Amino acid sequence: MALYEIAAFGNPMSGQLEALQASLQEAAAAFKIPWGTDFKLTIQPEIFQPSQRTSAVVVYFGSPGDSGGDISGLFDPASVTVIPVASTETEVANEVPSALQFINCHLTDRGGNDRLVATVLECLGLLRRQRRIFLSYRRTEAKMAAIQLFDALSARGYEVFLDTHGVARAVDFQEALWHKLCDVDVMIMLETPTYFKSRWTTEEFGRALSKNIGVLRVQWPDLTPSKETQTSSRVELLAEEIDAKGVLCGNALDRICDQLERFRSLSHAVRRLSIMTQLQAAVESISGRVRGVGPHFTMHVELPGNRELNISPVVGVPDSSALHDAARRAGGRHSAVLYDHVGVLPSWNDHLSWLGSNIKGAYWIRSSQAAWDLAGWSQI
Structure with missing residues (x-):
């Protein structure tokens, strides 16, 4: 099962699909995610029903006269993120199936392939939604x-x-x-x-x-x-x-x-891999090990004494939603959010500490003191 799956449907213009695939392969290489196994692009599958454990997105390329297109049986917009693609805002009603017109489209006249790829990565959780x-x-x-x-x-x-x-x-x-x-x-x-x-x-x-x-x-x-x-x-x-x-x-x-x-x-x-490498070094320095990395870069860590913990590295300044997401993805297991506190407002760091002490099941770890904190981990 792949960690990240993209399915392409519709009628792309000449070169559109090739450009998307090439850019996604470059992104997979940058994030060091194996292309074709953990990161997949499927073109026109008969049906797209990704596992709930997979981060997935559909890219639907609209075309003139496609407003009556039938997507039933191909994928379910209620269970997978869909990015409809249209040429201009005024052509959405003509180019995109009516069942998808309620979704905000990627418009090629307002952003080419690079913007589309960024949207795909954002939907997969590889890039932050906030730009x-x-x-x-x-x-x-x-x-x-x-x-x-x-x-x-x-x-x-x-x-x-x-x-x-x-x-x-x-x-x-x-x-x-x-x-x-x-x-x-x-x-x-x-x-x-x-x-x-x-x-x-x-x-x-x-x-x-x-x-x-x-x-x-x-x-x-x-x-x-x-x-x-x-x-x-x-x-x-x-x-x-x-x-x-x-x-x-x-x-x-x-x-x-x-x-x-x-x-x-x-x-x-680069920034994401840096904080993940820092965490792996911290875990190994106290005789623990990283057992694997799941969707959204969740790192499955085993500490001395066979204690297991899911750690979600965060890039940038975290907020309460980071704790919520980490706890939700952990599925009942103990979880933590790793972040770099240097440069963050003292009042914000105090706020995060308060959240960590009042929300059960998820905790904060500062990247600069990860080894110290994990060595004395008493929550699990």
């Missing part, structure tokens, strides 16, 4: 470009943190900023000539790296890359793509947004 981005820039050099990106990314469904927009009044500005940074998928740095001459932007870049947050570097024209950013993914702006006032022109915004869509999956995979 969070942190904009790091110098106000003196890139304020206009930052505002443009804020608007463009927001229109594409991202939650974007911009320092002039995202911090409430009467709170500790830097504490709130670091908390926001901890909870993003990618940091976009606008690398202007004096980016690394500012204490604040230098700290933002360094702390993003310390948290294994992917950095997408937008390099200003004719700028020599700094040694600090040589390993970052980048978008190089052309001279004609930015005017004298610092306003982005031409295709610059689209190029940045498209690169971000591709980079986000890889960034999340």
